[in-house]
Amino acid sequence: NAGVTQTPKFQVLKTGQSMTLQCAQDMNHNSMYWYRQDPGMGLRLIYYSASEGTTDKGEVPNGYNVSRLNKREFSLRLESAAPSQTSVYFCASSESRGQGAETQYFGPGTRLLVL
Amino acid sequence: GDSVTQMEGPVTLSEEACLTINCTYTATGYPSLFWYVQYPGEGLQLLLKATKADDKGSNKGFEATYRKETTSFHLEKGSVQVSDSAVYFCALFSGGYNKLIFGAGTRLAVHP
Numbered sequence: 001n002a003g004v005t006q007t008p009k010f011q012v013l014k015t016g017q018s019m020t021l022q023c024a025q026d027m028n029h030n031s032m033y034w035y036r037q038d039p040g041m042g043l044r045l046i047y048y049s050a051s052e053g054t055t056d057k058g059e060v061p062n063g064y065n066v067s068r069l070n071k072r073e074f075s076l077r078l079e080s081a082a083p084s085q086t087s088v089y090f091c092a093s094s095e096s097r098g099q100g101a102e103t104q105y106f107g108p109g110t111r112l113l114v115l
Numbered sequence: 116g117d118s119v120t121q122m123e124g125p126v127t128l129s130e131e132a133c134l135t136i137n138c139t140y141t142a143t144g145y146p147s148l149f150w151y152v153q154y155p156g157e158g159l160q161l162l163l164k165a166t167k168a169d170d171k172g173s174n175k176g177f178e179a180t181y182r183k184e185t186t187s188f189h190l191e192k193g194s195v196q197v198s199d200s201a202v203y204f205c206a207l208f209s210g211g212y213n214k215l216i217f218g219a220g221t222r223l224a225v226h227p
Contacts, residue, residue, distance in 0.1 A: 042217035042220055043159070043204070043215075045214050059214075104159075106159040106160065107158050108157055108158045109157075
């Protein structure tokens with residue numbers, strides 16, 4: 001049982017390049033999330049998917065797109081990377097549909113540097 | 116909107132010292148409250164939570180009590196260990212926004 005896995009662990013991009021961050025969970029969770037972590041700002045929600053086939057914007061969606069490929073996988077795409085997107089990206093999942101006091105389980109993160 | 120404020124770090128302590136990390140929140144209604152911990156090089160993991168006023172969450176010697184009157188959820192531990200060195204995040208679940216809202220995080224460094 002691997003929990004939440006993310007690839008790659010680290011990536012360097014040039015401004016304007018595109019890339020996709022991959023996330024998968026093996027806990028049969030319905031809800032999945034993408035966050036970014038920046039110094040002094042905690043974690044901010046980029047997009048989330050309450051269930052397979054649905055996605056919704058979070059707090060900071062601009063410059064990103066997501067795909068809920070199936071129940072296990074939730075990818076985050078940067079179409080044209082900008083230096084402001086330099087950050088650590090975390091994927092998370094939770095059992096139900098994002099309601100109440102449920103626990104979110106986090107992956108190990110992807111460190112992205114945009115030059 | 117809903118928000119979480121926690122004390123700035125870093126907090127530096129000697130092993131076996133007492134720890135308090137302050138956390139206060141602003142929210143409509145009665146949110147659920149959480150402490151997450153991030154060890155070096157890892158993702159966040161749930162440390163403890165409380166879902167209603169006066170609830171006490173506890174785990175691994177850490178405790179926090181949901182205080183509605185002071186809108187606080189301070190994290191405490193009586194005797195810290197070097198292995199407790201990590202970043203601690205206070206968070207609330209916002210029913211209005213249907214999402215977790217995190218504080219900025221507090222880095223704890225414990226020295227032998």
